[in-house]
Amino acid sequence: MTTPALLPLSGRRIPALSPGASSFPHHRATLRLSEKFILLLILSAFITLCFGAFFFLPDNSKHKRFDLGLEDVLIPHIDAPKMGKHAREREGAVRVRDEKTKGDGKPSLRDKIRADHERALQEAKEKLRKSRAELQAEIQTEKVRVVEELKKKEAGPRPLPPVPMPKVVGVSDGEPPEPAVKEKRDKIREMMKHAWDSYRQYGWGHNELKPLAKKGHTTNIFGNSQMGATIVDALDSLYIMGLHEEFKDGQEWIEQNLDFTGVNAEVSVFEVNIRFIGGLLAAYYLSGQEVFKLKAVQLAEKLLPAFNTPTGIPWAMVNLKSGVGRNWGWASAGSSILAEFGTLHMEFVHLTYLTGNPVYYQKVMHIRKLLAKMDRPNGLYPNYLNPRTGRWGQHHTSVGGLGDSFYEYLLKAWLMSDKTDTEARKTYDDAIEAIERHLIRKSNGGLTFIGEWKNGHLERKMGHLTCFAGGMFALGADGSPDDKAGHYLQLGAEIAHTCHESYDRTVLKLGPEAFKFDSGLEAVAVRQNEKYYILRPEVIETYWYMWRFTHDPKYRQWGWEAAQAIDKYCRVSGGFSGVKDVYSSNPTYDDVQQSFFLAETLKYLYLLFSSDDLLPLDSWVFNTEAHPLPVLHLGNITLPGSQPAQR
Numbered sequence: 001m002t003t004p005a006l007l008p009l010s011g012r013r014i015p016a017l018s019p020g021a022s023s024f025p026h027h028r029a030t031l032r033l034s035e036k037f038i039l040l041l042i043l044s045a046f047i048t049l050c051f052g053a054f055f056f057l058p059d060n061s062k063h064k065r066f067d068l069g070l071e072d073v074l075i076p077h078i079d080a081p082k083m084g085k086h087a088r089e090r091e092g093a094v095r096v097r098d099e100k101t102k103g104d105g106k107p108s109l110r111d112k113i114r115a116d117h118e119r120a121l122q123e124a125k126e127k128l129r130k131s132r133a134e135l136q137a138e139i140q141t142e143k144v145r146v147v148e149e150l151k152k153k154e155a156g157p158r159p160l161p162p163v164p165m166p167k168v169v170g171v172s173d174g175e176p177p178e179p180a181v182k183e184k185r186d187k188i189r190e191m192m193k194h195a196w197d198s199y200r201q202y203g204w205g206h207n208e209l210k211p212l213a214k215k216g217h218t219t220n221i222f223g224n225s226q227m228g229a230t231i232v233d234a235l236d237s238l239y240i241m242g243l244h245e246e247f248k249d250g251q252e253w254i255e256q257n258l259d260f261t262g263v264n265a266e267v268s269v270f271e272v273n274i275r276f277i278g279g280l281l282a283a284y285y286l287s288g289q290e291v292f293k294l295k296a297v298q299l300a301e302k303l304l305p306a307f308n309t310p311t312g313i314p315w316a317m318v319n320l321k322s323g324v325g326r327n328w329g330w331a332s333a334g335s336s337i338l339a340e341f342g343t344l345h346m347e348f349v350h351l352t353y354l355t356g357n358p359v360y361y362q363k364v365m366h367i368r369k370l371l372a373k374m375d376r377p378n379g380l381y382p383n384y385l386n387p388r389t390g391r392w393g394q395h396h397t398s399v400g401g402l403g404d405s406f407y408e409y410l411l412k413a414w415l416m417s418d419k420t421d422t423e424a425r426k427t428y429d430d431a432i433e434a435i436e437r438h439l440i441r442k443s444n445g446g447l448t449f450i451g452e453w454k455n456g457h458l459e460r461k462m463g464h465l466t467c468f469a470g471g472m473f474a475l476g477a478d479g480s481p482d483d484k485a486g487h488y489l490q491l492g493a494e495i496a497h498t499c500h501e502s503y504d505r506t507v508l509k510l511g512p513e514a515f516k517f518d519s520g521l522e523a524v525a526v527r528q529n530e531k532y533y534i535l536r537p538e539v540i541e542t543y544w545y546m547w548r549f550t551h552d553p554k555y556r557q558w559g560w561e562a563a564q565a566i567d568k569y570c571r572v573s574g575g576f577s578g579v580k581d582v583y584s585s586n587p588t589y590d591d592v593q594q595s596f597f598l599a600e601t602l603k604y605l606y607l608l609f610s611s612d613d614l615l616p617l618d619s620w621v622f623n624t625e626a627h628p629l630p631v632l633h634l635g636n637i638t639l640p641g642s643q644p645a646q647r
């Protein structure tokens, strides 16, 4: 090894040494006095320096450069000048924030960071005390954990706990014995195929179809995203109609494309619940295919942030990605809508049943409890409730839009629990009693109608949406208080009749969106913007329930009239479209094939011409989008988070 030339101590250059030679000149064994003195001086200066450093430099754990954050603590050997740009910027930022938090009584950011640093230093010291073997074992365990986590991520979501499949009966067939009825049923099946095939061809993957433009249709209720709403909504109809190829196609699309991770869309909680979660759960129960259950649960998780409000009443809309919720701008005083937050119970109870996660059940029970505590003007539920204050908004009560399915779900919660949820039944009975007293009237021409309560007076107008109530009254007749079953069945029949009149008094034999009972008018629309028909199901839904409970042939007759009118006036080469004026013999189209046309309208028509053993009503309860969910015999099941059922 070559030793570098020594620097002259006295100004005289010492000759360079040859390789292998000692570093000291051999001709002189001792140092001169002056040289000794200089060496001593250097040595004493060095000792003083070390001594000073030991006593006077700040404690390591308090050193400024440790105020940078955890990663700096974990690499404490990095000197400040070697810090990266970001670390330096962060150091500055921390200092500024520290200044801001000083003197407010709370532990300063600096204290918190210091505590973190000390903990990390302690951990580091402990690590250093460990033997090499122990450290290697720890590293190995950590490696295994990371690999496991990666595997889990690749394998997708955690499998759900196995739960017994509730009794599922009558999921197919239902062929009617009479050939004439079978012929009608076949026609409905053909209409379903036309609607589906057209969507398959022109709108596949979009939420809905524009049957005239022959392209996909997006709506704001699904955040203008492409979530395949028609596929999910139509699945169970396809299944019960025996359209198995189509069902398989839909299932494949769902398996490959229905993924909510990272979907940056602000969706309606209500619509996603009734169409997507309801549709997926029904498809799962009918077909037994796990994928539908998994997708329903994944989506439900994304809706949960909507409940993060001061009262627990959910926002109307939630962004699936950020979880940020808000209400419709048009809703009274920033309110949530009764028919929206009140139409979650059926699906959420099933979600808790299938996942073992009590959160869904708790969310809907919390809503129920909160409502039970509130004063109700005249015993009526206003349509608007502010989720921040927990106060009612405008006093507007309706059994149609904004209110409708809240009442429906009270009754169906009771039915779905195998009639054990008596609290729901009682709430339904009380609500219906108030509705009958304040909203239901007979017109001069003898038509029973359900009006709307607006700021202290009754508006004598009924919506197409309200027509579902005929079916609801019939469904709730059995089990009504004071043995009023006959009364409610009769009320259902009267509403069915009125709604049929609203169809029969038009040119197209299709019902308008809203109709009046005022100034000599009976069951007809007045305003131009109430004359449209958008393939809605409610009137046919009521015909079907009435048929099941009475077997009066007029309901099949009325249903057939409606089916023929739809086929004649709404059918186009690219599917089915809504029409803008049911009183015009030359109607224009709205160019939308609604997903509920496949989920509800065609399903109820098909069931109307099927035998009663297809989806029998003692085993199935239809959600508000006509997705059948099986009765959960809660007498035998205790939902996590619930009390055992009382009979």
Ligand code: DMJ
Pocket (backbone or CB within 6 Å): 405, 465, 536, 537, 538, 596, 600, 624, 625, 626
């Ligand atoms: C459907 O989406 C549901 O029935 C909902 O409850 C209200 N109405 C539409 C169809 O008209």
